[in-house]
Amino acid sequence: GLLKEVLFFPTALACVEHLFTPDPRITIPCPCPLPHGLETSFSRLLRHLLSARASLDLCVFAFSSQELSRAVLLLQARGVTVRVVTDKDYMLITGSQIGTLRNAGICVRHEMGAVHMHHKFAVVDGRRLITGSLNWTVTAIQSNKENILVTEEPDLVLPFTKEFQQLWDSNDPA
Amino acid sequence: GLLKEVLFFPTALACVEHLFTPDPRITIPCPCPLPHGLETSFSRLLRHLLSARASLDLCVFAFSSQELSRAVLLLQARGVTVRVVTDKDYMLITGSQIGTLRNAGICVRHEMGAVHMHHKFAVVDGRRLITGSLNWTVTAIQSNKENILVTEEPDLVLPFTKEFQQLWDSNDPA
Ligand SMILES: [Zn+2]
Ligand SMILES: [Zn+2]
Numbered sequence: 289g290l291l292k293e294v295l296f297f298p299t300a301l302a303c304v305e306h307l308f309t310p311d312p313r314i315t316i317p318c319p320c321p322l323p324h325g326l327e328t329s330f331s332r333l334l335r336h337l338l339s340a341r342a343s344l345d346l347c348v349f350a351f352s353s354q355e356l357s358r359a360v361l362l363l364q365a366r367g368v369t370v371r372v373v374t375d376k377d378y379m380l381i382t383g384s385q386i387g388t389l390r391n392a393g394i395c396v397r398h399e400m401g402a403v404h405m406h407h408k409f410a411v412v413d414g415r416r417l418i419t420g421s422l423n424w425t426v427t428a429i430q431s432n433k434e435n436i437l438v439t440e441e442p443d444l445v446l447p448f449t450k451e452f453q454q455l456w457d458s459n460d461p462a
Numbered sequence: 463g464l465l466k467e468v469l470f471f472p473t474a475l476a477c478v479e480h481l482f483t484p485d486p487r488i489t490i491p492c493p494c495p496l497p498h499g500l501e502t503s504f505s506r507l508l509r510h511l512l513s514a515r516a517s518l519d520l521c522v523f524a525f526s527s528q529e530l531s532r533a534v535l536l537l538q539a540r541g542v543t544v545r546v547v548t549d550k551d552y553m554l555i556t557g558s559q560i561g562t563l564r565n566a567g568i569c570v571r572h573e574m575g576a577v578h579m580h581h582k583f584a585v586v587d588g589r590r591l592i593t594g595s596l597n598w599t600v601t602a603i604q605s606n607k608e609n610i611l612v613t614e615e616p617d618l619v620l621p622f623t624k625e626f627q628q629l630w631d632s633n634d635p636a
Pocket of ligand 2: 477478479492493494495496498
């Protein structure tokens with residue numbers, strides 16, 4: 289059947305370095321002190337994001353996780369079309385990764401109308417929805433009780449792709 | 463097929479008084495100034511909650527909406543078993559409905575371990591999942607960009623029912 293997966297946080301801590309290695313045949317042992325070889329909620333989230341081949345549409349209130357930023361930058365470097373919609377207030381906070389993304393050439397738009405753009409969802413290649421309570425922050429990932437739901441069920445994905453496009457179009461600064 | 467529905471907020475404003483009327487044959491015209499007869503994201507959310515016949519398991523970070531509180535109290539009055547898990551810090555904030563729920567005899571537990579209990583989900587009758595970015599506050603409902611996903615897909619519902627039971631058991635104050 290269609291992909292349906294639920295991830296809960298806080299995640300177990302484990303090294304995710306191997307997920308960023310472009311060539312899986314390279315197996316230099318990682319010297320970091322974290323456990324290795326564990327699949328965790330966070331490694332699952334990274335895998336879903338890094339599965340993008342054509343596009344990543346990201347709509348997230350708070351984005352300060354350096355590891356998630358690294359994943360988005362890697363996708364951009366691979367030629368994946370990345371679009372980001374975020375909150376106008378949170379993007380200015382210390383530790384926000386939004387400036388880093390913009391400096392790398394990623395198109396970021398911020399909500400200009402609503403009080404807060406409080407979504408936390410991503411759509412990978414127009415067909416895989418990642419959504420839930422989890423902001424893209426270290427506290428959310430490592431400390432909070434949070435959920436993420438991942439699905440390719442079209443009845444659930446399509447409303448989010450439409451919502452993203454509407455937010456994208458209505459917050460065009462031009 | 464199984465229920466799958468996505469709701470986006472902010473909601474259009476409309477009267478929801480009729481949803482609280484126990485007897486739908488009673489049709490006293492409502493004198494309030496809001497539009498009547500509109501189906502909105504918020505009226506859909508209320509309908510899903512008020513469909514509970516046996517149980518409502520609610521796990522929500524912030525709960526200050528009086529209308530959602532009214533819905534939960536109505537379910538309790540109808541004999542529905544209501545259990546609430548919430549955040550230890552937010553529950554103390556002015557406007558929180560948690561005290562009102564407790565005064566009505568509803569069992570409320572607060573997360574004692576994690577930094578924040580940031581979930582925003584409900585499970586109706588053990589089979590209908592309501593989850594997303596939306597906290598149960600007036601700002602979230604009326605002002606923010608938010609989403610709620612409603613589904614009866616067992617692969618998605620069951621992980622949340624297990625998560626709820628685990629939070630319930632692990633935060634037993636006894
Ligand atoms: Zn390592
Ligand atoms: Zn009315």
